[in-house]
Amino acid sequence: MLRYIIRRLLWVIVLLIIVSMVTFVIFYAFPSADPAVLRAGRSPSPALIAHIRHTLGLDQPIYVQYWRYLENIILHFNFGYSYQFSLPVTKLIFQRLPATISLTVGAVVVWLLVGLPVGMISAIRRRTVLDRATMTATLVAISAPVYWLGLMSLLLVSNDIGVVHIFDGAGTYTGLTADPGRWFGSLILPWLVLATAFAAFYARLLRSNLIETMSEDYIRTARAKGLPEREVILRHGVRSAITPIVTVLGIDIGTLLGGAVLTEYVFNIPGVGRLAYEGIINADLPVIQGTVLFGAFFIVIANLIVDVAYAFLDPRVRY
Amino acid sequence: MGGTLHVITAEAWEHLDPGASYFQIDYLVEYATQSPLYMFTPTSPTKPVPLLASGQPTVSPDGKTVTVHIKSGWKFSPPVNRTVTSKDVAFAFERMYNANVVNGYAAGYFPIVGAKTAPGDRPIPGISTPNNTTIVFHLTKPFAGTMVKALTLPGTSAVPANYAPLAKADKSSPSTWDSNPPSQVFTGPYMIKSYSAGRSMTLVRNPNWSRSLDGVRPAYADTIVWSAGNDPTVAARQTLASSNLLMADTPPSPVLQTAYQSHKKQLSVAPLGIYYAALNTQVPPFNNINLRKAVIAMQNRNAYLLDRGGKLVGHVATGFIYPEVPGFAQAGGNAGGGQDFVSHPGGDKTVACKYMKLAGYPNCKYTGKYGQYGSVLIVGSNASPGPQEMQTVQSGLNALGFKTTIKAVPQQTMYSKFCGYVKAHITVCPTAGWIEDFPDPYAALFIPFSGQAIVPINNSNWPLLNDPKVNAALNTDAGITNQAARLKAFAQVNKMIVNDAPAIPEVWSDNALLEGTKVKGVLDPWNDDWNLAFSATH
Structure with a gap:
């Protein structure tokens, strides 16, 4: 290893x-x-x-x-x-990295908490009304451009320009160390917006994998052994079905750490993606090049971590 | 008096070193934190008011010497704290000629004897400081009439001579004085307390600034908090919904329309500048003046206004001195100089045909040769409304039988690789625009239309107009110090330029700005934006 x-x-x-x-x-x-x-x-x-x-x-x-x-x-x-x-x-990127990490980590948590249960339930309750409703919703969520979704969410539920004043709006980002409460409040809406499409995609991916896995012989064997259905699904079904998701998750995290450009832009979160956007708009070549290299770095490192994680998730994989 | 002024923008600052600052948004900060010798103010938008200077400059009869006296007792902010002297003003000029500082206008507006752009701060032979409150500029040509207006630019703000951190910063290339604005030294009512590049800035009062000594800027707010890098749509809507925001850049058209319909009290409009389609006067086919006149006559110039958002954003242009520039009325105002080929904003086929015949095309259709591209190459910005404007110009050209090719590129590329790169020989650049550096017709006309301003790269005389009569008139008129005579003379130059037909005058643009319900934003008409030292919260 x-x-x-x-x-x-x-x-x-x-x-x-x-x-x-x-x-x-x-x-x-x-x-x-x-x-x-x-x-x-x-x-x-x-x-x-x-x-x-x-x-x-x-x-x-x-x-x-x-x-x-x-x-x-x-x-x-x-x-x-x-x-x-x-x-x-380098200074600019490191100044902006904490905001991007905050946005990415929170969004990952949200989309995993939403996407995985939805995928599992849809797979288990296949062809029910619930399955059809969630899959339709995920299709809509995947189709919604993140910039549009961000703008709509601000116009609907932000506490400055929203119809209903619920969440902190754009430009309110505060660093975690400066004020943890405001940090959390300012990121709720960006997390939800950024996580929407990912959650939907992960739900669909897990659903299809789980449906395939649940028809495998070893699942039937597990059931024949008298294991509770919950254990069959979680220990034998999901564990196998989740492997491709880990691959995608690694790449997605790496990509987002390189900058969630549109989300950072619409919510004015001073992250690496926002910096890359400003670099492109102003033809600031060193900034463009620096952010591209940082993005590439995160993607290859995330891929490495995923490959190593495979060994733990899938007993068949040996290095 | 007092309180916090909140400013919001989509754009961020570029350079906050007064010696390097050359951008509309940066000027908002400079005129609040620094003190140039003179200043155009919201109440005196066309006549410079003495700021650091104690009175109007004295100009020698030959127009080649300018003497300025500065106020006694004006102090630098902490940590310098000492009194400003004329040597500090001289040093500011030395810095502008220091290539490490990267100033974009010194060579054009301050033709001082012995001044040369080169790395390092070095004395300029043509500047003398006979005492602590007097500075004398010796010019290489009779240019005082223009230079006294340019003494309002931020680069003329005093910076502390012999201040070790600044001297050290200026030795780097580029100077690092620009890298950390809070560590700079200020002479205005405010100091930069905190700064995060592209994100935020906080200005607080400069304890060493004296309102009575300044005599110009009220500086109502105690603190100014600025958030940059916002999405323009979101920022504009936030401003409309707020009580305390001041938006310092132009809102997108849909929000602007909302503001016109239901938030008119929160809307202020200032004239911005001019947009025109440059016709390359040095390569075929538009090296033929009659063809240029025909093209201008044929154009539906109303369409350009519609491309940019209609009457909310400006007027159809008829000349190159635009409404905010002194001399506009003398140049004929909205009606222009009466030339037949610009008199019909909707286009006039008969006039176009007349000039096509004069150019040697009796059927009013172009059948002649093209330059290296085999057709009329139209290069413009790929950002809206660039593509629409390119189609508008293309439509007019096709109606006269020209073959055309469109190339849409990013705005920066358009200037640096095509329209501003002489050897590219671009035939038409329809998304060019100009805002004067200060409210004077010389600043509106010289760089875009003088043959002497043509440079091989980063050229801003996009039509490459090199008419000896225009060049000579611009040079002569630059020295006129009597304002009435000056405006009359430049109106005549404008007429000469329009007669040369170097460009299709498209739009005299307006800048609409938004403010919250409890903010009193005060516009600086010459900079087409708010003046933060005059704006206040209720």
Whole structure:
């Protein structure tokens, strides 16, 4: 197992180098806008643009630029300097990471608490009214764009612009350490909005897996042995059916830690996704590149954790 | 007096170093926390009022020397605490020419003898400070008439000379003075107490600021709390539903319509700037002036206004001096200069045909050559209303027989890779826009239309207009100090530019702003936004 983890960690490094290369080529070799011009602002003198180009190293050959970029990341953990905010990208990302983690963790809890029971009940009560109703609801939830859902929820139930004043609205996010109560209150609505589609998807996924699993021979054997139905479902059915969900969960968590762009945007949660959005809008290339690399990092690490977790969930898996 | 003013925006700040600040939203902070030599105020939107300066500047008869006296006893905020001197103002100009600070306008508006953009803070030979309250600028050309207006820009705010943290910050490239705004030194009524990039900012009173010495800014609020990075729709609705919010950027059209219908008291409108479709005057086919006039005459310019949201957001433009700019009335006001090819906002086929014939196309259809792209290449922003505007211009061009190709790109890319990149030779840029740096016709016309302002990259003279007569007139008129004569002269330049037909005048835009029910927002018409040092909560 240890050798496997070390091997995977080495692959993580290789993968991140490849990602850095691809993002560098996209954003530096073929940028959507000239970084020096963007930094210079409106109507600068040619001397100023030349100075900025030199400062940013843009007057060097591409391979030298990439090598310096990689060197800065590896040796100094330096992802560059934001044109818009005049701050190091690393500092910006770390400032915003707690909000993204808060949003992700809470949403994961919500969608697992909602999605898994709904999936199980639907599978067990297959073809009943309850099953059809929940599956229709999940279809609607999956189809609703998160930005629209966010706006609608604010217009309906936020305590500033909502029809009914229930939850804290947009722009109220407070850090956990600053005020835990306000932190929780400000995130309830974003958690619900972000979790809606995921909960629906997980419910449908678990339902289909569980239906298939419950028709397996070993389930019949378990029942024949006289095990209580509850134990048959939870110990033998769900444990097997949940394995693919763990795979998807790992990827989803990794993706969201890279930034839940739309949810952060509509609720003005100062997270990494919001930062990535601002980077894109302002063609702030170091920020775009930094957030992409961080996103990639979280995804590959989450995948690694999932693969290791497989060994514990599925006795057939050995490394 | 007192209380907390809450500001909300979708956009966030870019640069809060007064030497680097060059953005509408940033100016709201700068004019509350710093003190330029002069200031356009809500009550004096076209004539600069002395702020740090003790009176109007003295200009030499040749227009090449400007002398400014500053008030005695004005102090920097903590931790510097000392009195501001003319050397601090001189240092502010040195910083603007420090390439590490990255100032976007110094070279254009402050042509001081010996000033050169280069890394590092260094004395400028053309600035002298004979005593602690006097500063003299020696200019390379007779430019005083324009420079005295530009002395309102944030870069002219005094910054402490010989202050070790600032000197150290300016040695970095870029200067790190911009990285942590609360650690800066302030001369305005407020100081930045806390700042989170792109998220939030809190301004508190500057204990060393004196209302009586300032004499201009009332600074009603005790604290100003600013939340940035909000979704514009949500922020606009929050402002309408609130008692204490001031929204400092334009709300989306649907919310704006709601405000017009049922929250009119919470709505203020200021003229914003101009949008126009630049026609490249240096490459075929629009290097032919009559073809340009034909195209302008054929355009349905009402459609551009509809593309942007209709009468709620502005008026159909007829020239390049727009309503908020002094000289608008002298240039003919809404009616413009009377040129036949801009007189019919809905388009006029007869006039268009007249100019097509003058261009050598008797059937009123273009059959000539195109440049390198084989058709008229239209490049515009892919964000609304860019695509609609491109279709509008395309429709007018097709009606005259032009073959067209549309390329929609992000706004930043449009400027830096296409319309602002001379070698790209883009034929039409229909989503270009301009807001003047300060309320003066020179600031509205020079960069967008002077041949001397053309630069190979990041060019803002998008039509690449290089008419020697216009260039000469802009240079000559820049030195005029008598306001009436100046406005008359620039109205004439505007007429010359319209006659050159470098662009389709689309829309004179308005900026609509929202405020909560118990906020008294005061507009700075020249910056098209609120002035926080004048706004208050009830």
